[in-house]
Amino acid sequence: MPALERSFSEPLPARLYIDTDILLSATVRSEPHHARCADLLRLARQGGTVLYISTLSWLEYAHTVSRERFRQNLPEPIRRRFRLGRWQEAPVRATYLAALIGEFERLLGYYEYEVMPISAQVRDLALTHMARHALGSQDAVHLASAALAGVPDFASLDDAFRRVDGLLLWNDRVHGAGA
Amino acid sequence: MARITKRSTDPGLVHHPRLFDDTEGFEKLLGRLTLTGPVPSHKFLDEGDAIKEREFLPPDDHAGA
DSSP: OOOEEEOTTSOOOSEEEEOHHHHHHHHBTTSTTHHHHHHHHHHHHHHTOEEEEEHHHHHHHHHHHHSHHHHHTSOHHHHHHTTGGGTTSHHHHHHHHHHHHHHHHHHHTTSOEEEEOOOHHHHHHHHHHHHHHOOOHHHHHHHHHHHHHTOOEEEOOOGGGGGSTTOEEESTTTTOTTO | OOOOOEEOSSTTOEEEOOOOOOHHHHHHHTTOBOOSSOOOOSSSSOTTTOOOHHHHSOHHHHTTO
């Protein structure tokens, strides 16, 4: 049995695990799925949904915004403001990351939320998920974090989670009905 | 930075209360960034090093992939 895919127009659960891709798409306007992910976050805020998130998301978000292709594609005023042309200098990196992670955390501050650290329990269950569901390590950490938090509803647009049996996968069915 | 006020009863979970409630500030954070190209993957593997999904799938799944 594959994952049970949910549309964002369905009533949201009281507790929802959020994968990093949802937060990235919601904060980057040019992302193809920006509108639907921003709407999901609006509905979660309006409904008082408690968000669950892994410590890993901080690192994934930082990793993404630090990547050269991300920095190069930022508008010139932002590149100038953070002096991104001098990326080889540690203070430049520190200032930029502090600003963007600060906004990431500020967005979370509009919710009641729970953070699952990357514990030995998460590690062990993630390894199981890597074997059972053929997931990559980061996806497996998110799945294990949600399971250990006792949160069955999982928001991610990542196609890989569709093969996780019985997972309540909130992906707005972006991959197509019945696919 | 969000303030940690208590450790919940769930194993290892760290609870954070809602700190902000203004819609204007919230909306500013949504779509805060606009890129001139695609957002690169948040996966730690570089695209060039990534193992193709099909290699992970059991034989039965190949047909539908």
